[in-house]
Amino acid sequence: MINRRDLLKLTAASALLPPIVGRAATADEPDLRERLLVAQASPVLRRDRLPEPIVIESVELLRHGEQFFVRVRSSDGTEGLALTNKRVIRSIYPMLPALVMPHFVGKDARDLDKLIEGVFVRGHNYKWQGLGFWSCVAWVEFALLDLIGNHVDAPLGELVGDRIRDRSGIYYANGDRESSAGAVVDQLEELIDISGAKAVKFKLGARMRYTDASTKRDFELIPLARKRLGDDVTLFTDANSSFDVPLAIRIGQQLEAHGYGFFEEPVQFDHYDETRAVAEALEVPVAGGEQVYGMRRFQWLIENEALQILQPDLLFFGGFVRSIRVARMAEAAGLKVVPHMSGFGLGSLHVLHYASVVPNSMPYQEFKGDKDGLPYEVIGTGKPLQSIDGEIDIPSGPGLGVRFDPDYMRRFKPVEP
Numbered sequence: 001m002i003n004r005r006d007l008l009k010l011t012a013a014s015a016l017l018p019p020i021v022g023r024a025a026t027a028d029e030p031d032l033r034e035r036l037l038v039a040q041a042s043p044v045l046r047r048d049r050l051p052e053p054i055v056i057e058s059v060e061l062l063r064h065g066e067q068f069f070v071r072v073r074s075s076d077g078t079e080g081l082a083l084t085n086k087r088v089i090r091s092i093y094p095m096l097p098a099l100v101m102p103h104f105v106g107k108d109a110r111d112l113d114k115l116i117e118g119v120f121v122r123g124h125n126y127k128w129q130g131l132g133f134w135s136c137v138a139w140v141e142f143a144l145l146d147l148i149g150n151h152v153d154a155p156l157g158e159l160v161g162d163r164i165r166d167r168s169g170i171y172y173a174n175g176d177r178e179s180s181a182g183a184v185v186d187q188l189e190e191l192i193d194i195s196g197a198k199a200v201k202f203k204l205g206a207r208m209r210y211t212d213a214s215t216k217r218d219f220e221l222i223p224l225a226r227k228r229l230g231d232d233v234t235l236f237t238d239a240n241s242s243f244d245v246p247l248a249i250r251i252g253q254q255l256e257a258h259g260y261g262f263f264e265e266p267v268q269f270d271h272y273d274e275t276r277a278v279a280e281a282l283e284v285p286v287a288g289g290e291q292v293y294g295m296r297r298f299q300w301l302i303e304n305e306a307l308q309i310l311q312p313d314l315l316f317f318g319g320f321v322r323s324i325r326v327a328r329m330a331e332a333a334g335l336k337v338v339p340h341m342s343g344f345g346l347g348s349l350h351v352l353h354y355a356s357v358v359p360n361s362m363p364y365q366e367f368k369g370d371k372d373g374l375p376y377e378v379i380g381t382g383k384p385l386q387s388i389d390g391e392i393d394i395p396s397g398p399g400l401g402v403r404f405d406p407d408y409m410r411r412f413k414p415v416e417p
């Protein structure tokens with residue numbers, strides 16, 4: 001039990017603690033904390049480029065088979081569309097009309113920053129924080145950005161800043177943990193052949209665990225990929241939380257010896273102290289963030305030098321605006337971002353628009369090709385997104401810069417709440 005004297009001591013001690021704002025974060029970066037707080041709180045949507053109110057008249061969820069779209073309309077009849085991630089939405093779509101969509105109806109889309117903050121605290125929505133809730137917010141947000149872009153005839157990037165890139169390099173990721181090291185390198189060669197990619201990523205460990213067999217394969221694969229693909233290819237690896245700290249450090253040293261670009265999720269994704277321990281022991285940059293849902297979690301990871309490359313997922317983390325805030329925090333700390341790309345279908349479109357406007361973006365964005373065969377075209381080219389010589393032109397048409405086949409869209413019907 002605390003007596004009065006102890007309580008007074010505690011109170012006195014807490015009075016000596018430095019205030020949170022402006023507190024020295026690290027000895028050599030005394031004002032980092034303050035810069036991170038400014039970066040995450042500054043306006044994102046450029047209201048100065050939006051002279052007229054854009055009143056959101058409707059927010060609808062449309063479905064045809066396995067595919068869902070969010071469609072928004074403003075009072076003058078302009079539309080915005082966002083294709084959702086079909087692997088995610090089929091498990092969670094009732095959250096959209098129940099928790100998220102009604103918050104936006106009747107509001108001015110120019111207040112997007114505040115609407116996103118508002119939907120988080122609406123009712124008890126904050127208790128739902130996680131992949132499901134934030135993905136729902138992100139889909140509505142991408143539809144609204146498409147709508148706003150259509151209103152002012154500007155691509156998505158120009159709604160939040162100055163477009164600094166018209167094209168971006170891509171990397172392909174290989175997800176095979178079953179095949180031999182040699183067979184994985186065969187697959188990487190094939191991906192490079194079809195896309196011209198200058199960077200590829202492959203998996204390490206056994207996904208959330210490791211085994212003797214997976215470790216043997218990792219130690220074989222790391223030098224083999226470098227030897228066969230050559231020094232001109234940038235190599236990334238993703239452990240999906242497979243290792244403990246000692247093994248992560250041994251693996252990381254191999255990555256360093258063979259000049260790898262980053263080491264993603266070496267230890268369990270929410271073991272932040274362990275992630276920091278790995279990062280402290282290694283020179284190869286540690287990447288992560290695809291399973292981070294809170295802005296202050298990213299702040300902690302940056303401030304404590306646990307991650308050197310930040311990977312917010314533009315859908316899982318709640319959309320473009322929130323992910324821009326992460327990029328700005330990373331920039332304030334001199335770090336790079338490369339978003340995790342969860343959106344099959346048009347996920348690449350989101351990360352390309354992000355790269356168009358984020359100065360500290362890495363030179364390669366993840367691209368999965370057009371596996372779904374979606375009937376869409378990039379406005380101005382008449383073709384889907386294509387990697388030529390390992391680069392993709394970032395769409396410059398209004399909003400998301402793509403158009404779906406009208407016959408295909410007519411098959412979609414509203415999902416009743």
Ligand SMILES: [Mg+2]
Pocket residue numbers: 238240264265290340
């Ligand atoms: Mg990953």
